[in-house]
Amino acid sequence: xxxxxxxxxxxxxxxxxxxxxxxxxxxxxxxxxxxxxxxxxxxxxxxxxxxxxxxxxxxxxxxxxxxxxxxxxxxxxxxxxxxxxxxxxxxxxxxxxxxxxxxxxxxxxxxxxxxxxxxxxxxxxxxxxxxxxxxxxxxxxxxxxxxxxxxxxxxxxxxxxxxxxxxxxxxxxxxxxxxxxxxxxxxxxxxxxxxxxxxxxxxxxxxxxxxxxxxxxxxxxxxxxxxxxxxxxxxxxxxxxxxxxxxxxxxxxxxxxxxxxxxxxxxxxxxxxxxxxxxxxxxxxxxxxxxxxxxxxxxxxxxxxxxxxxxxxxxxxxxxxxx
Amino acid sequence: xxxxxxxxxxxxxxxxxxxxxxxxxxxxxxxxxxxxxxxxxxxxxxxxxxxxxxxxxxxxxxxxxxxxxxxxxxxxxxxxxxxxxxxxxxxxxxxxxxxxxxxxxxxxxxxxxxxxxxxxxxxxxxxxxxxxxxxxxxxxxxxxxxxxxxxxxxxxxxxxxxxxxxxxxxxxxxxxxxxxxxxxxxxxxxxxxxxxxxxxxxxxxxxxxxxxxxxxxxxxxxxxxxxxxxxxxxxxxxxxxxxxxxxxxxxxxxxxxxxxxxxxxxxxxxxxxxxxxxxxxxxxxxxxxxxxxxxxxxxxxxxxxxxxxxxxxxxxxxxxxxxxxxxxxxxxxxxxxxxxxxxxxxxxxxxxxxxxxxxxxxxxxxxxxxxxxxxxxxxxxxxxxxxxxxxxxxxxxxxxxxxxxxxxxxxxxxxxxxxxxxxxxxxxxxxxxxxxxxxxxxxxxxxxxxxxxxxxxxxxxxxxxxxxxxxxxxxxxxxxxxxxxxxxxxxxxxxxxxxxxxxxxxxxxxxxxxxxxxxxxxxxxxxxxxxxxxxxxxxxxxxxxx
Numbered sequence: 001x002x003x004x005x006x007x008x009x010x011x012x013x014x015x016x017x018x019x020x021x022x023x024x025x026x027x028x029x030x031x032x033x034x035x036x037x038x039x040x041x042x043x044x045x046x047x048x049x050x051x052x053x054x055x056x057x058x059x060x061x062x063x064x065x066x067x068x069x070x071x072x073x074x075x076x077x078x079x080x081x082x083x084x085x086x087x088x089x090x091x092x093x094x095x096x097x098x099x100x101x102x103x104x105x106x107x108x109x110x111x112x113x114x115x116x117x118x119x120x121x122x123x124x125x126x127x128x129x130x131x132x133x134x135x136x137x138x139x140x141x142x143x144x145x146x147x148x149x150x151x152x153x154x155x156x157x158x159x160x161x162x163x164x165x166x167x168x169x170x171x172x173x174x175x176x177x178x179x180x181x182x183x184x185x186x187x188x189x190x191x192x193x194x195x196x197x198x199x200x201x202x203x204x205x206x207x208x209x210x211x212x213x214x215x216x217x218x219x220x221x222x223x224x225x226x227x228x229x230x231x232x233x234x235x236x237x238x239x240x241x242x243x244x245x246x247x248x249x250x251x252x253x254x255x256x257x258x259x260x261x262x263x264x265x266x267x268x269x270x271x272x273x274x275x276x277x278x279x280x281x282x283x284x285x286x287x288x289x290x291x292x293x294x295x296x297x298x299x300x301x302x303x304x305x306x307x308x309x310x311x312x313x314x315x316x317x318x319x320x321x322x323x
Numbered sequence: 324x325x326x327x328x329x330x331x332x333x334x335x336x337x338x339x340x341x342x343x344x345x346x347x348x349x350x351x352x353x354x355x356x357x358x359x360x361x362x363x364x365x366x367x368x369x370x371x372x373x374x375x376x377x378x379x380x381x382x383x384x385x386x387x388x389x390x391x392x393x394x395x396x397x398x399x400x401x402x403x404x405x406x407x408x409x410x411x412x413x414x415x416x417x418x419x420x421x422x423x424x425x426x427x428x429x430x431x432x433x434x435x436x437x438x439x440x441x442x443x444x445x446x447x448x449x450x451x452x453x454x455x456x457x458x459x460x461x462x463x464x465x466x467x468x469x470x471x472x473x474x475x476x477x478x479x480x481x482x483x484x485x486x487x488x489x490x491x492x493x494x495x496x497x498x499x500x501x502x503x504x505x506x507x508x509x510x511x512x513x514x515x516x517x518x519x520x521x522x523x524x525x526x527x528x529x530x531x532x533x534x535x536x537x538x539x540x541x542x543x544x545x546x547x548x549x550x551x552x553x554x555x556x557x558x559x560x561x562x563x564x565x566x567x568x569x570x571x572x573x574x575x576x577x578x579x580x581x582x583x584x585x586x587x588x589x590x591x592x593x594x595x596x597x598x599x600x601x602x603x604x605x606x607x608x609x610x611x612x613x614x615x616x617x618x619x620x621x622x623x624x625x626x627x628x629x630x631x632x633x634x635x636x637x638x639x640x641x642x643x644x645x646x647x648x649x650x651x652x653x654x655x656x657x658x659x660x661x662x663x664x665x666x667x668x669x670x671x672x673x674x675x676x677x678x679x680x681x682x683x684x685x686x687x688x689x690x691x692x693x694x695x696x697x698x699x700x701x702x703x704x705x706x707x708x709x710x711x712x713x714x715x716x717x718x719x720x721x722x723x724x725x726x727x728x729x730x731x732x733x734x735x736x737x738x739x740x741x742x743x744x745x746x747x748x749x750x751x752x753x754x755x756x757x758x759x760x761x762x763x764x765x766x767x768x769x770x771x772x773x774x775x776x777x778x779x780x781x782x783x784x785x786x787x788x789x790x791x792x793x794x795x796x797x798x799x800x801x802x803x804x805x806x807x808x809x810x811x812x813x814x815x816x817x818x819x820x821x822x823x824x825x826x827x828x829x830x831x832x833x834x835x836x837x838x839x840x841x842x843x844x845x846x847x848x849x850x851x852x853x854x855x856x857x858x859x860x861x862x863x864x865x866x867x868x869x
Contacts, residue, residue, distance in 0.1 A: 222445055223437065228433075282429035
């Protein structure tokens with residue numbers, strides 16, 4: 001890929017967005033952020049009520065990007081081996097042989113539906129896969145295919161029979177996106193696309209696995225000015241109640257974002273800059289990505305829950321301070 | 324797409340200024356620097372305004388001379404400091420790039436600077452994109468420096484308040500104006516003195532390079548010191564006093580003896596008998612040489628020797644002889660001889676001759692005379708200015724008393740009431756002021772001597788005037804006045820009795836004593852510094868002029 005191809009990234013990005021928007025209506029910002037996460041090489045935790053098109057969205061991305069897709073429905077009785085795979089005994093002419101049977105995680109795009117319904121033991125099976133891009137079964141470690149992307153969903157309404165994701169696992173997700181009810185106009189369009197039309201819209205393949213990997217490589221080279229990095233570091237530090245002067249952080253935050261969160265912010269900012277047609281990440285990109293990358297990394301206290309103060313409000317204050 | 328040849332500048336590790344992006348950053352940098360200087364200047368202006376405010380406020384409390392010059396000097400100093408401070412705040416390229424980014428370039432310029440020297444497809448695309456953006460956006464033009472105009476308004480406000488304070492009339496400001504005028508005059512005189520000192524130095528270097536040059540250097544040193552004192556002084560009276568001191572030094576130390584010194588020696592023969600009367604008279608006339616001739620052949624009796632010894636002890640405290648000089652040595656010899664009863668006329672004559680012979684060569688005497696003349700005329704000028712400069716005539720107050728903050732009510736001709744002894748002006752001291760008593764030398768009708776020792780100077784003068792050798796016939800009721808403004812001497816007739824309350828000693832006796840001792844007589848008494856020149860002048864005139 002040459003510099004002229006780099007300049008075409010915006011077109012490519014917009015093309016993918018448009019293709020996905022054919023199928024998923026009213027979730028433009030979510031589509032954009034998921035695509036950013038895919039190119040930045042991260043995973044996404046999507047929180048939203050059922051029926052908002054989460055599964056369709058991931059499927060559509062898999063079709064547009066021409067990537068292998070797996071769907072795992074998380075339930076309380078789901079076992080780790082159901083995700084990672086296991087060794088099975090094959091009876092052949094030569095005798096009994098152990099053969100590794102890959103689980104659904106051995107795919108490029110994984111939809112981990114209702115991830116909070118599985119037990120922590122099963123949830124933790126995803127940890128290594130999301131961070132290391134490997135799976136270890138027994139004594140053997142298997143490399144997952146590149147690119148690897150997990151889109152996990154969780155339902156914020158149903159709490160019964162769910163297991164809240166531990167902080168360590170939340171930190172593995174690059175972004176946490178809040179999917180909300182589309183506008184009235186968009187819902188009409190959803191009806192138009194899904195109910196009134198007998199055939200599904202035609203989704204074109206716009207890229208392949210190699211293209212995604214190349215874009216990931218280029219995105220990593222997008223320059224970020226030292227001043228922007230300084231501000232990003234300040235942003236992260238300000239989320240910690242013992243490092244900030246902001247009263248709102250001191251009052252409502254238990255623990256701030258990790259350096260992994262900062263990495264996620266900058267990786268996302270780089271891709272966003274490319275998507276905007278620029279070749280450097282500005283603080284504006286950092287600020288835009290901060291919500292998605294840090295909201296699940298800021299752990300609020302009970303007072304915040306009681307007063308309905310969420311992480312986005314905290315980030316608003318911090319960004320206002322830093323700007 | 325703009326194609327730019329990227330040239331590395333190894334010294335500055337930057338791209339060549341031919342690069343439009345770098346050029347743009349340089350322009351912003353220059354603007355920022357200019358603004359930093361402007362900002363520093365505004366800060367300096369604010370400080371300067373406060374400085375003027377403090378000066379203006381202080382000028383009502385203390386007399387501040389050369390106010391305008393101080394303001395100008397302050398402006399120059401603060402402007403210089405402001406420019407220097409601004410010049411030191413030269414922004415770096417990084418700061419300039421950040422400022423450029425703030426105009427809306429989304430951190431492109433700072434990232435551009437950091438990417439210099441790096442390569443890659445993305446960076447190449449980035450550079451081209453930045454060039455394009457800079458070409459369209461022109462951040463150097465859009466950059467607006469944040470100058471704190473509020474400070475400038477603050478500065479103007481303080482200046483206006485200061486101007487208002489300065490417009491309020493104040494006695495201290497008037498005093499400062501007068502002091503400034505006096506200082507200007509004194510400086511001009513000091514310059515003349517310095518020129519004279521320089522001339523003396525040059526002449527002595529050219530004419531006489533032997534040991535005789537040393538006293539000339541002392542002479543010029545004295546003049547330099549006097550000039551320095553005068554430059555720092557802001558009072559004519561003080562300057563006159565300083566001039567008198569120098570005159571005295573010239574007369575006593577540098578040139579051994581003179582007519583005044585000889586007159587002071589006349590007392591040595593008091594009670595020594597008729598043999599020494601002629602010598603005494605000659606000494607009183609200042610003819611030490613004649614006295615030496617007369618005394619040379621005399622052989623004083625034992626009683627006369629004892630009297631001379633007593634007289635020496637009396638006058639030794641009053642006359643100042645050059646330390647280690649011949650005169651001092653001879654005086655010691657006379658004392659020893661008188662104690663042993665071996666004093667003869669030759670020894671006395673050799674002592675008296677010390678007061679006729681100049682200590683150094685003719686040229687030095689000539690310098691001394693010249694300097695003496697100059698100093699005398701300077702003193703007279705200063706005295707005249709002291710009279711008119713401080714407006715002690717007519718119906719105006721004497722400014723020295725005014726400056727002291729004394730009660731100026733009822734003052735006339737610079738004669739304050741007796742309440743403030745330190746403000747005693749020339750002539751008599753009045754118990755109360757009266758418009759009808761204009762003469763400075765005259766005493767007030769109701770004037771009472773507050774100090775028996777000094778008595779009423781005006782009345783002493785009145786009587787003494789009739790005793791002056793060349794005074795002719797002077798009526799006892801005629802009081803010799805002093806110079807009035809305009810140069811006239813106003814004399815006044817008094818119909819009051821001469822008898823003065825508190826006068827213990829007959830004035831005739833005092834006058835004789837004065838004639839015998841010369842100016843040493845005056846030196847015995849202590850006067851307030853501001854009256855001293857006037858007293859000295861009075862007695863000088865009484866003594867036939869200095």
